[in-house]
Amino acid sequence: MLPGMARVGGVKQVMHQPLAVSAVDYHTAGEPFRIVCRGVPPLRGVTVLERRRNAAARLDHVRRLLANEPRGHADMYRCFVTEPDDEGGDLGVACFHNAGYSTACGHGTIALVTWALDSGVVPIAGPQTRVVVDAPSGRLRAVATVEGSRVVWVRFINVPSFVEATDVEVTLPKGTVSVDLAFGGAFYAVLDASAVGCAVVPATSPS
Known part of the structure; x- marks a missing residue:
């Protein structure tokens, strides 16, 4: 064995x-x-x-x-x-x-x-x-x-932050949106919430 x-x-x-x-x-x-x-x-x-x-x-x-x-x-x-x-x-x-x-x-x-x-x-x-x-x-x-x-x-x-690119088009299942790419320790895509049908307001937060 x-x-x-x-x-x-x-x-x-x-x-x-x-x-x-x-x-x-x-x-x-x-x-x-x-x-x-x-x-x-x-x-x-x-x-x-x-x-x-x-x-x-x-x-x-x-x-x-x-x-x-x-x-x-x-x-x-x-x-x-x-x-x-x-x-x-x-x-x-x-x-x-x-x-x-x-x-x-x-x-x-x-x-x-x-x-x-x-x-x-x-x-x-x-x-x-x-x-x-x-x-x-x-x-x-x-x-x-x-x-x-x-x-x-x-x-x-934190480490220095910077904007890598602006107005980058990203294709999603429901259409194309424009995002800005920024670095702040990691890369993030930032966009207007309304572009994906959302609203960042207290009324829409989980209770």
Whole structure:
């Protein structure tokens, strides 16, 4: 019988090696964010962008395990914590979700900085503690307001934003619309809600 196999009731079955992953869940004003703390090998690469590619190649089974039901759901972001790109950073992050990997996450950055100070990964250095996070999109500079040993507020400066293109025509099942493409850590298509038959007003929000 081959290694890694067992005979149960006369039938050979593959024995899967158990996987133990430790993660902690935070939320930013209700937006969930899961931080993988232990149980995965260090990501390989010189930069956080390279480490994110390495995560996709080597740890995608962990992403699927944590991102899908019953352990996760489509509305939750998660991350692997990595080393920063250089000595100017405090830690690095590779964010992921149920569909794959992202360049960064705004509410996740706030949660990650809070966790880093709560856990002692980054030491608290006074009532205004600076934390530098390297993400695939670039370097994020955060400041945490600390009262005693408790983080009560986090703000951060994102990477530079820019408009990539304007009036780009996109064909949808119900017709063609015009969008503007902008970058703010990730690329976004922005359009007038009325172009797709929507209205962004309180009356149309879910109750």
